[in-house]
Amino acid sequence: MGTPRPDNVVPYTDQALLLALRGAGQEAVMQVIWIYEHDIDLDGVRRFHQNFGHGLLGRLIERSALPFGRHRWVSVPGPQTPLEIAPHPRPREELYDWAHDQVELPLDPEHGPAWRLAVQPFTDGTSAVSLVVSHTVVDGAGAVVTVAAAVNGGGKDLGYPTRGSRTRSRAVVEDLRQLKSDLPEIWRTLVKAVKVATRRKDELVRPSQPVSTPVVVGGGGGDEIVTTAFSTALIDVDQWDSRAKELGGNHFSLVAGFAGKLAENIGRTRASDGAVTLMIPVSERDNLADTGGNMVTIANVTFDPKPVSTDLSGARAAVKQGLVTARQTPDEMVELLPLIPFLPRRAMGRIADMAFNFTADVPVSCSNLGDVPDDLLRIDGTVAERFYFRGVDRNLTRAVLERRHGLMTVASMRLGGKVVLPVMSYLPGADNSRARLREVIVQTLAEFELSSVIE
Template sequence: MSAAGDQLAFIDQATFLSLRATGRAQLVQYAWIYPRPVDMAGLRRFHENLGYGFAGRLIEPAALPFGRHRWVASTGPAGELDVGDERAPSALGAWIEERSQRRIDPVHGPGWHLGVLPMTDGSTAVTLVASHCLLDHGASVRTVTDAVNGERRDFGYEPPGARDRSAALASDVRQVVRDLPELGRTLLTATKFAYQGRKQISSAGASRPPAAVQPTDAPVILPAVSAIVDVGEWDTRAAELGGTGYSLLAGFAALLGERLGRARPSDGSVTLLIAMSDRGGDDDRRANAMKIASATVDPGPVTIDLTAARTAVREVLVTLRSGPDDKHALLPITPFVPKAAVRRAADLIFGDLPVSCSNLGDVPVDMTRADGTEADFMLFRPVDQGVTRKALERAGGQLVVAAGRVGGTISIGVIGYEVGARNSREWLADKVVRTLADFGLKGAIV
């Protein structure tokens, strides 16, 4: 359920506190590729319309250190529509990467930005980057399709600083008192969960590969690529292997995870973190409305038989539909969690060397119409800012796979880092191409 009024839901508070504790910002990025110049008038209308609803807000931190943060209004364009200088088509991937690292701030703004790249062959790219603290994929779909159709949702939030400090403190105290019964229940759950997971806590990180050299706190841009695969070929291959489009994605993610050193030494399996949307109707204003559970997939047989992967995915989806697990029940204590504990929480919740695998499903055709007309291709990337090499190597690297069905294609976004590897865009593209080839598939790589 969504948070009442203007207060952040606990899952959104947890996302924001993670950003504050680690300095690592999670973002959503979409790119539209047109084989021609875009309609700039239509694109400017799109840009004007984007800053409403989920994207028309920022976070105002609570007056109390352990208070609940709240949403404040920030409607309209978050900045200028940024039209870049013309580049060669071969520079498209680098430009998308550059845009992913432009400053985003869910408190002071901008919470999102939109850029345009004209290319020397007459084609054009458009990309939107936004803070995950403001919106997830489900909220992004609603925001983008509203902007395409000229609908401007008003959530009715107050402007920043509308309350003086004494009023803010009084409001925070009242909310803490209202939250006490739920907090008490959550603490009991936390005690039970910590006892059950004490062995996992003590061993977290044991299977992670050691850093090749002493890592530094220097910032790192994670390699990211996208693969565009024909939807007919994807579905045909999934059926031939006894699976579905979703289980083929899981098999692809598991095999790619093995290639990036993310298989468990004990049995060679790969842990996939699978998310499912939990968004309700129009009154659900959570930035992140999802449930997450883990599935274990053996990458060994996936290129010849997807039966086991299909079973693992089906069991996880059944679990997610039945309700949140104890980990999600811990969210109400997030305002009281020290920063050091936030940094360690992922080890407990997700275990070692996980691979995030998100099936975005069928993308509404309206979402492909950034300038009012359908783009040839659309890319999806869950990207990061503020990542340091030290943090990456402490975590044993990272792999995120997100795919959506758009038009006649499957668009697969991959972000990956392997301890001790070359970790360039070209390196990751080669891994993706080889993994697709193992399934008898080809894709255009951006």
């Protein structure tokens, strides 16, 4: 008997993410930046470029032949765009301008490309490599696995059919068969949806509560695309772990405490009690055989940020309880995902707001990738001096950001003896420059008695 074809039906979570982003006119991407202070091996980068487009990044999403059908993964292996090597150096202070330009280049999880790789030399002798990938195709943990595999010689193709390989009639038959098998779950979900809609109907029409700091929002310009401020702190792992222990916490509770204190200093706390709410993605990617794009559960964690710079016990207890609750109590909005293909496009934005608590709170996204292999530093085969990463929501308009009272994201990774802490922030009516964000990061780390290098 031949090897059975792998299941290429896109999980509900990934289809929901695609449709919600499409409905809101937005895109979610991730960017990784390597900075080399020694001569970069371009042949090594070219090898990585050839190796990377396999496994979770050697695919795209093909829409169902039915209006309400399940989408499918299709194979698009190898580089999806040429490697871009800039012929002329730019001033080093233009690093973030170049990185932003890379993020803005077209990516598309359906039509491709789902990822891009580029190299830019700078006049001070350093070089940077940028990798930008579609968040719809892979999450942070999946990207780590795929980068490490490419550094070490390549990834395994998943055996999906090639794009466009199904005839129209075959696609209709297969998607009808899939819809028939999904019907029992769809009916069960519909019953839940009626109950949830009845209980949370006010959230569909009522704006969210304000953040702690009143903001003044200028008139007009609601359709203007807004660029959020971004900066990264690098802290020695030994210093970080020592401070966490002194404060009665551990690595993750210190990340949460830092995020909470930073939110307090920026002004993104709840008006009623000054608390901060963290949305913490918990990876469900248990092994290399897991092929979902975004395999996470979201834990909602709320605590008082005032004492965290001297005592992490409250934040640590809140994080522990939030993780337990996320595993034991299914999120009712996630349970409604089987209905996503049937929802009108105009409803997607509000549903996304409800799913991420934007209508009831002012959350801070706090993602912890933990210890990752040092192989991630070796995109050209040698160890890069610095490494940065971030998630970016593209095409966010001022109107969307004001409805959500802005955004704030803190992530963390332990790599090469450093804790890497990227931060993104936007608060309506505030100073949203990168210089201001750097100032608040420095202030917050000082409150924890931590020193860092900030890009």
